[in-house]
Amino acid sequence: MMRLFDTMTRTVRDLVPRGGKTFRFYCCGPTVYGPAHIGNFRTFVLQDVFRRSLELSGQATFHVRNLTDLDDKTIRDSQAVGTTLRAFTDHWRDRFHADCDQLNLLRPHLEPGAVDHIPHQIAMIAELMEKGHAYASSDGSVYYRVSSFKAYGRLSRLEHRELKEGASGAVVDDEYDKDSVADFALWKARRPEDGENYWESPWGQGRPGWHLECSAMCREYLGDRFDLHSGGVDLVFPHHENEIAQSEACTGQVMADHWFHLTHLLVDGGKMSKSLGNFYTLDQIEKAGFSPAELRYVLISAQYRQPLNFVAKDAEGNESFPALLGARQALQRLAKFDAALSERSGNPDTPTYDDLLAASEEASFQSALESLRNDLNTPEALGRVFTTIKALDASSLSPEEAARERRGFHRVLAALGLILPAAGEGESAAAPSEVIALAEERRAAKAAKNWPEADRLRAEITALGWEVKDNREGYDLCPKN
RNA sequence: GGCGAGGUCGCCAAGUGGUAAGGCCGGGCUCUGCAAAAGCCCUAUCGCGGGUUCGAUUCCCGCCCUCGCCUCCA
Structure with missing residues (x-):
């Protein structure tokens, strides 16, 4: 109800x-x-x-x-x-x-x-x-x-x-x-x-x-x-x-x-208007480098009867969209949690909205759903999602338990309409061949435990505007910003 | 002038008559050759002054401040 x-x-x-x-x-x-x-x-x-x-x-x-x-x-x-x-x-x-x-x-x-x-x-x-x-x-x-x-x-x-x-x-x-x-x-x-x-x-x-x-x-x-x-x-x-x-x-x-x-959205503490230069469309948000999902997250971060202050400018007055940046981090955490559950359950498929409508409700993550049913308290629901996540240790769950938790998790995400970013994000992909060559050299230097050489190569890669991040399999290359 | 909403950690934002969720940022730690990533931990007494109460951030009164609406703006 x-x-x-x-x-x-x-x-x-x-x-x-x-x-x-x-x-x-x-x-x-x-x-x-x-x-x-x-x-x-x-x-x-x-x-x-x-x-x-x-x-x-x-x-x-x-x-x-x-x-x-x-x-x-x-x-x-x-x-x-x-x-x-x-x-x-x-x-x-x-x-x-x-x-x-x-x-x-x-x-x-x-x-x-x-x-x-x-x-x-x-x-x-x-x-x-x-x-x-x-x-x-x-x-x-x-x-x-x-x-x-x-x-x-x-x-x-x-x-x-x-x-x-x-x-x-x-x-x-x-x-x-x-x-x-x-x-x-x-x-x-x-x-x-x-x-x-x-x-x-x-x-x-x-x-x-x-x-x-x-x-x-x-x-x-x-x-x-x-x-x-x-x-x-x-x-x-x-x-x-x-x-x-x-x-x-x-x-x-x-x-x-x-x-x-x-209740209306406020931007930087006031009403949005073209003359104040704080009038944003989805298009502008995307041009600034943010995703619609990130905007959606920000928009549901306050209860609908409260004024929500959308922060576009940071303390220095730069249009850096700290609120959207925060949403990006939060969504990333949710995505990682989902990836962990997915792996644990052995089922990579994400339930669709229709799947969830057809299925019955799980006990897991139910408190977040209750928040939504109670006067659409979206911020409390988000808070409870994170609290629940923190209390769960994915690695200790059986595949069945992981699958059940994940179904509950996705029901909340579906109610909020949140679509998670790809867990990996920022894959190497389109690095120029010279950068890849340097990265390969560095991998070899690392294998030989030649740390000075490895660090020197990283500096070279950095000078070319790329960042190399090691992981289990090897490394990722991301454009430096 | 009228109506309404609100003032909670650096920012965003829940909540409750019994000493305050969560997210971001920041700090610390763990782990890694370093770095990154990740994980863990830490950070507020709730605008001001009264009152009611055993006890108020949470109820009442006054004050200050902010914001919205007042005939075609979601």
């Missing part, structure tokens, strides 16, 4: 699928107008760990995540580069998918987009108007009447807060026709800057408001009521508040039984 904090009730609650068998949930996905940044991926990675933890605990899931392919930014930027909206968002969708694959994220079972669901959204607006929750303005836009929905503000505790006028710096010049400032657009009348991106509706040409797509797609694919809805904390208000207002006013039912929100 998995337990998770619920934003609506502000308590940790058991997750029980309402329909019985399958746990059905919706995650607000990315706006596809550029590459996602590592902050976006903190959210998606932890949602992925959430899903994996459920599935590896024997709970079937149905995961829907939308792609926002219709909003001010996608329209604006597609026109800026002179392509159709569809071509533009397809391009960034593909990039997003590639990044997700790199980060070992399970694909959602469904990934709907707003543009393909215009009729659903129009139907919902019509229903809201019928029921008195929406009104058309003189310019052909339609707004949701917030005052008509009694429960508005429950999720974000809006009743206890005051909105500071213009605090967000947003300009609302195109919404002068609203009855109340709190009302939000369900349908936005066509504007010249929208170009060809408009649709016909009973209220004239235009396009749906942003909040509506999720309500419409949730209803289409998950029904009037489903198990859990998730997104970044910034979506609590207004996005999720507005979704609730739209959906529940239509259906008269509770939209989602659980609200799962993920």
Whole structure:
């Protein structure tokens, strides 16, 4: 049984699928107008760990995540580069998918987009108007009447807060026709800057408001009521508040039984922004020489409700990514442990995710799994993995014991979605022939116990930019850095 | 101004009403011709001031500081 904090009730609650068998949930996905940044991926990675933890605990899931392919930014930027909206968002969708694959994220079972669901959204607006929750303005836009929905503000505790006028710096010049400032657009009348991106509706040409797509797609694919809805904390208000207002006013039912929100990633102690130069994409992380697995490790190193400070710059202010460097070391240790168990068990095959889903849970490494089930405590799970590893002496295990421990170990790794680096890493491979020749000479000198000569040859190799490391069989050559 | 989160070892980060997981870095040791690698070991009393309690880092009050959100940013 998995337990998770619920934003609506502000308590940790058991997750029980309402329909019985399958746990059905919706995650607000990315706006596809550029590459996602590592902050976006903190959210998606932890949602992925959430899903994996459920599935590896024997709970079937149905995961829907939308792609926002219709909003001010996608329209604006597609026109800026002179392509159709569809071509533009397809391009960034593909990039997003590639990044997700790199980060070992399970694909959602469904990934709907707003543009393909215009009729659903129009139907919902019509229903809201019928029921008195929406009104058309003189310019052909339609707004949701917030005052008509009694429960508005429950999720974000809006009743206890005051909105500071213009605090967000947003300009609302195109919404002068609203009855109340709190009302939000369900349908936005066509504007010249929208170009060809408009649709016909009973209220004239235009396009749906942003909040509506999720309500419409949730209803289409998950029904009037489903198990859990998730997104970044910034979506609590207004996005999720507005979704609730739209959906529940239509259906008269509770939209989602659980609200799962993920705290933002900070970079070097502050919010990520392009102007601060701390805005990182997966691509940039890889260009700096780090792997997606290393980034994933960093992203799960704090509990999802805590702010995570991603350290990019070291104490001297150099962009050396100490956090990723640390992750590399940690993953390397896990890989070595795995290699030792693998050897001991006599089975080199790594269990796949599907193997693990089919198999029953082992007692080994169970405490780490328990951490994940307890409000998705990823750092505690990692801590328990290392504690368990330290307590285990692989060389004293029987092959059967080693195999069992390894299955438990891999279940935790699979829940965290961690892929281990190859144990050997940095193999010799592509050293130039002259370096190899020197290394061979040195091996001969060593065999003859001619230490001065061996050290002299190592110095020569070092001068050529290579490092020679002895091991049982002979030596490895690595580029020196 | 309102709402919310947070201040735990050099860095990241768990946790608990009874004297604080783990990772990285650093230091020591073992092992190796040396080196590397690997393994082992070591390093905090939990922002400040009160209170409750036999006992608080963990509960309550006040203060200081940091960060996020406040209508289309995960």
